Amino acid sequence: MEYISTRGKVGKIGFIDAFMMGLADDGGLLVPSEIPQISAETLKAWQELSYQELVLEIFSYYTNNEIPEADLKAMVEASYSTFRDPEVTPVRRLHDGLYLLELFHGPTFAFKDIALQFMGQFYSYVAAKQGKKIHILGATSGDTGASAIEGVRGKDGIKICILHPNGKVSKVQELQMTTVKEDNVLNLSVEGNFDDCQRMIKELFADLDYKSSNHLAAINSINFVRIMAQTVYYFYAYFQVAKANGGDVGKVNFSVPTGNFGDIFAGYLAKRMGLPVGKLILATNENNILERFIQEGVYMPGDFRATYSPSMDIQVASNFERYLYYVLGEDAEGIERLMAQFKAEGEISISEDALRKVQSEFAAHGVLGQECLDTIADYQTKYGYLLDPHSACGIAAVQQCADEGEISISLATAHPAKFDEAIRLCGIEQSFPNEISSLFDKPQSQILVDGKLEDIVAQLDQFYNA
Numbered sequence: 001m002e003y004i005s006t007r008g009k010v011g012k013i014g015f016i017d018a019f020m021m022g023l024a025d026d027g028g029l030l031v032p033s034e035i036p037q038i039s040a041e042t043l044k045a046w047q048e049l050s051y052q053e054l055v056l057e058i059f060s061y062y063t064n065n066e067i068p069e070a071d072l073k074a075m076v077e078a079s080y081s082t083f084r085d086p087e088v089t090p091v092r093r094l095h096d097g098l099y100l101l102e103l104f105h106g107p108t109f110a111f112k113d114i115a116l117q118f119m120g121q122f123y124s125y126v127a128a129k130q131g132k133k134i135h136i137l138g139a140t141s142g143d144t145g146a147s148a149i150e151g152v153r154g155k156d157g158i159k160i161c162i163l164h165p166n167g168k169v170s171k172v173q174e175l176q177m178t179t180v181k182e183d184n185v186l187n188l189s190v191e192g193n194f195d196d197c198q199r200m201i202k203e204l205f206a207d208l209d210y211k212s213s214n215h216l217a218a219i220n221s222i223n224f225v226r227i228m229a230q231t232v233y234y235f236y237a238y239f240q241v242a243k244a245n246g247g248d249v250g251k252v253n254f255s256v257p258t259g260n261f262g263d264i265f266a267g268y269l270a271k272r273m274g275l276p277v278g279k280l281i282l283a284t285n286e287n288n289i290l291e292r293f294i295q296e297g298v299y300m301p302g303d304f305r306a307t308y309s310p311s312m313d314i315q316v317a318s319n320f321e322r323y324l325y326y327v328l329g330e331d332a333e334g335i336e337r338l339m340a341q342f343k344a345e346g347e348i349s350i351s352e353d354a355l356r357k358v359q360s361e362f363a364a365h366g367v368l369g370q371e372c373l374d375t376i377a378d379y380q381t382k383y384g385y386l387l388d389p390h391s392a393c394g395i396a397a398v399q400q401c402a403d404e405g406e407i408s409i410s411l412a413t414a415h416p417a418k419f420d421e422a423i424r425l426c427g428i429e430q431s432f433p434n435e436i437s438s439l440f441d442k443p444q445s446q447i448l449v450d451g452k453l454e455d456i457v458a459q460l461d462q463f464y465n466a
């Protein structure tokens with residue numbers, strides 16, 4: 001298995017090279033040269049595997065035999081040993097036809113840990129194997145930053161700098177990032193919103209001289225390894241629900257709280273690999289550019305809105321290009337033209353035919369603020385289950401998009417303690433896990449910068465040369 005760019009000018013490259021490249025050098029996104037096909041018998045055999053065993057099986061289709069089995073196994077064991085639940089991603093039944101896939105049992109209480117704990121191990125492995133310096137640079141709407149920092153704190157050969165939008169992440173998210181006291185960690189708090197942070201990071205990665213002379217590496221979901229790691233829990237959850245229903249459930253819907261389109265793209269990939277997925281339900285908030293795409297076939301970022309689910313406050317979804325590539329028939333030249341058009345005109349639209357294809361695979365619902373809070377209150381009252389605002393958007397979207405008699409698995413992407421601001425608005429008082437309550441007493445370290453690229457570059461120079 002090798003890797004190629006959605007824009008056709010990179011490839012084929014190996015697995016470790018794809019991991020280290022992050023964003024493809026031609027500005028596109030790396031995808032596998034072909035999607036592995038998993039047979040029905042293999043799927044059946046996988047039902048009995050532990051989470052870690054399943055990771056190894058699935059990764060083996062993607063790693064191009066570049067990592068000795070024992071090394072990969074050690075990295076996978078280390079990655080998931082930090083999780084608080086022995087199942088890593090347990091599935092809970094909420095009521096008839098609705099299951100919740102809990103993805104928040106990692107060190108920072110959000111689903112990003114599942115991929116980023118592994119990527120931390122993997123960066124460390126490559127740094128040691130190749131004697132390389134690795135400077136991880138990323139933008140975060142809150143959870144990626146905390147999770148990536150947790151994945152590589154104190155690791156030799158690695159420095160990490162994370163940009164977050166000042167004042168636009170939750171208090172707990174900010175504390176998780178800024179209370180880590182390690183020389184290899186730099187937090188930049190940027191005047192602006194997440195899209196500003198992401199745009200600047202993309203500019204730095206697009207400058208190939210800058211990227212190579214500064215050893216830049218990506219943790220954002222532009223990195224294919226993150227997508228690969230996230231496909232695993234779609235399989236795992238499906239198997240748990242199948243077992244709970246006597247072994248065979250046919251197709252199951254997945255509802256995915258969506259921002260950058262990384263997580264739901266992993267679901268799409270799992271489906272293309274052969275997992276019996278019904279609808280992929282895309283849940284968003286008021287930043288509903290992707291909902292509009294699925295309903296109208298027009299992709300056009302609108303005005304940024306701050307919501308109760310800040311990790312989804314994204315207008316330009318960087319993984320969306322991966323999906324476009326597939327839905328438009330893997331036509332790299334076509335993608336290059338479309339993305340150039342998007343850059344020039346700020347919008348793209350697809351044909352009626354392509355839109356029908358999109359709508360045969362996806363449903364979407366943009367959940368408004370009050371609806372999100374009502375869903376949290378409702379599930380607390382009726383089922384005694386406290387949803388975080390992102391997970392609540394997922395559930396609200398199931399209610400909107402799933403049909404009678406279908407089985408849906410809704411992804412719980414964060415623990416409610418991370419978003420107490422919204423939980424309080426529902427009149428609910430929650431008790432925090434110790435790992436979170438102890439953050440409030442720790443000193444914070446971050447540098448406030450305005451939203452100019454030169455200032456970011458100056459901070460990075462200082463950090464890299466320290």
Ligand SMILES: *Cc1c(COP(=O)(O)O)cnc(C)c1O
Nearest residue numbers: 143259260261262263311413414
């Ligand atoms: C990152 C995040 C999302 C969005 O995931 P994408 O892969 O960016 O679509 C949803 N919920 C939470 C809690 C997150 O941290």
